[in-house]
Amino acid sequence: MTPAGEDPADRQQQIVDVLVDAFSDLMAADADAFRTKFRKMAADPFAFYRGSACLFYADMATLEDPWCDERTSRVWIQGDLHAENFGTYMDGQGRIVFDVNDFDEAYLGHVSWDLRRFAASFALLAWRKALGDDVIDAVLRRYLESYLDQVHAFVAADDDRSFALRRENTEGAVHELVLETTEHTRIALLERMTVIEAHQRRFADRPRTRRLDDDERDRVLAAVERYRETLPPGKRRREVTYDVKDVVATGGFGIGSAGLPAYNVLIEGYDQALENDVVLSMKQGNVPAPSRVVTDPEIRRHFEHEGHRTAMSQRALQSYASAFLGHTEMDGVGYVVAELSPYELDLDWDDLTEPEEILPVVAQLGRATAKMHCVGDADSDHELVDFQTEDAITEMIGDRREEFIADLIDFAHSYAERTRADHRLFVNAFRSGQIPGVSSSGAHPVT
Secondary structure: OOOOOOOHHHHHHHHHHHHHHHHHHHHHHOHHHHHHHHHHHOOOHHHHHHHOHHHHHHHHOOOOOOOOOOOOOOEEEOOOOOOOOEEEEEOOOOOEEEEEOOOOOOEEEOHHHHHHHHHHHHHHHHHHOOOOHHHHHHHHHHHHHHHHHHHHHHHHOOOHHHOOEOOOOOOHHHHHHHHHHHOOOHHHHHHHHEEEEOOEEEEOOOOOOEOOOHHHHHHHHHHHHHHHOOOOOOOOOOOOOOOEEEEEEEEOOOOOOOOOEEEEEEEOOOOOOHHHOEEEEEEEOOOOHHHHOOOOHHHHHOOOOHHHHHHHHHHHHOOOOOOOOEEEEEOOEEEEEEEOOOOOOEOOOOOOOOHHHHHHHHHHHHHHHHHHHHHOOOOOOOOOOOOOHHHHHHHHHOOOHHHHHHHHHHHHHHHHHHHHHHHHHHHHHHHOOOOOOOOOOOOOOOO
């Protein structure tokens, strides 16, 4: 992927420029959060890759993509499909399912972008595990074959939205994760995050939360009221549900959420018993990385704000989204609102070290990816994709299946190599203070 004769200094400046363009407003609002984000990205090439989706799409904008046409260049994509963005959740039908589990970067774009981003991420992860190129080839082949097989199965299926990876049809580490998730409870989450005083539950005071003054609290409560109106008809179950008990400010502490204002909202659950209280996350929506290179104004006009876009994307890409998923607006900014669920666990790659353990896992990741792409089409509740995605993918690839697999595997190796070089350039730029607005030494340098 690295162009022959490219000047490393030019590439380093491009990395800095892309990061500043993507994050300058957030860096100005919370430089400390971005200093933490960049330190996490500096840890290794995979961490850098996770935090720099904007750079990936800047590169995709200049890459000739043979795997798109009029339809497959305009499908719902997850937008940041790396190997650690899979896990469990409880869907709107009460099932524990394994699926893609992060939609902050979701948008419409080339179907191959998700596949390329995952493939390169696995190549980086495998390098960290010292797996050979032949193993990477075999694993990515299994992922892509599983993806294509599931897409083909959806072509013949009457109802692709009913498909889900559950304990009945999973195996290996994925199956164990589903079983582990079933043991979690909402009451355990409440006991970890809250306390009971005078027969009422409230959030525990913690270092990473902040109490609100009256003005900010009133604005958050008004935003919660607006959120209630965004829930699909029939989702609210009882009159007492959603009554607010407590609110605290928190923040985005992950690599992808740095600088995004957020609140935790404790609400009445399905009845007035304290054990049924629900914790909502109300987080400012971010500008999705693919939208920086997808310039179709019709797509942009479809979304009221980034909170609306995030919630709508998740509903499109999940068969049955949570009843609590919605969006709101505060101070002219969009927020996505979702339950902080005890039933969301990430796939842990730490103990997956050998090919015989990894192969069945990636086969299931391929099926999950296919499901995500194929449910976000004419069968879902929106108007942006008015065709059957599985038909579009099948017709686009035609008899070029082997060419498709070989091309994406080759891309994974070349882009992983480029990312390892980019990581070094990024670290050097950060250490030497070349990223405007964020000093690597902090506000009070050590003397």
